[in-house]
Amino acid sequence: MSYPEDEDDSALFLSAIGEVKRLPPVEAPATGKPRPKPRARMAEQDEALALGEFARLLRSAAPLEAGDVASYRRENLPARMFQRLKRGQYSVQDELDLHGATTSQAEALLREFLLEAHAHEFGCVRIIHGKGLQSDGGAPALKNLVDRMLRLRNDVLAFHSAPATQGGTGAVLVLLANR
Structure with a gap:
């Protein structure tokens, strides 16, 4: 079927x-009340599961002492990358200092810090937790909190106590996953 070339496309469409x-x-429909704000229910469930897992980890694992090295590596991370992290050869792109924070404050600060680091697509960050020498006779609370929390996060590929020049056993270098 052929159409005259002077007809425009819209006229051809309407005739077809x-x-x-x-x-x-x-x-x-007018209900009178505004719709509720959406909630991230799955994220809330994930958070509740993680908190339960965190509490289990705190009870089951032997706590780190002041001079102990904190270290963790996912199985899929190449050993060479982990060695570079242990030597402090990655450029630290951001830092969080938890000195003086309570464990509940430190937990909230650490969660927020890691969310922001992930949003900015940072590859390596440093978290200063202190050695815990001021702890009341017990294990260093912040050091153990950081160790346990980082192990539970999917966006953490590895972490290791920093070299002596970058904080030693009072800080950890964290290698984060890309999006």
Whole structure:
């Protein structure tokens, strides 16, 4: 079928579909109360599961002492990358200092810090937790908190106590996963 070239496309379309009957506009029902804000229910469930897992880890694992090295590596991370992290050969792109924070404050600060680091696509960050020498006779609380929390996060590929020039056993270098 051929059409004359002087007819425009919209006229051809209208002639092909025929007469159009317009539908009346649909009005939204008035309920009187505003719709609730959406909630991230799955994220809340994941957070609750992680907190339960965190509490289990704190009870089951032997706590780190002041001079102990904190170290963790996912199986899929090449050993060479982990060695570079242990030597402090990655450029630290951001730092969080937890000195003086309570464990609940430190937990919230660490979660927020890691979210921001991930959003900025940082590859390596340093977390200063202190050696815990001021702890009341017990194990260093912040050091153990950081160790346990980092092990539970999917975006953490590895961490290791920093070299002596970067904080030693009072800080950890963390290698983060890309998006």
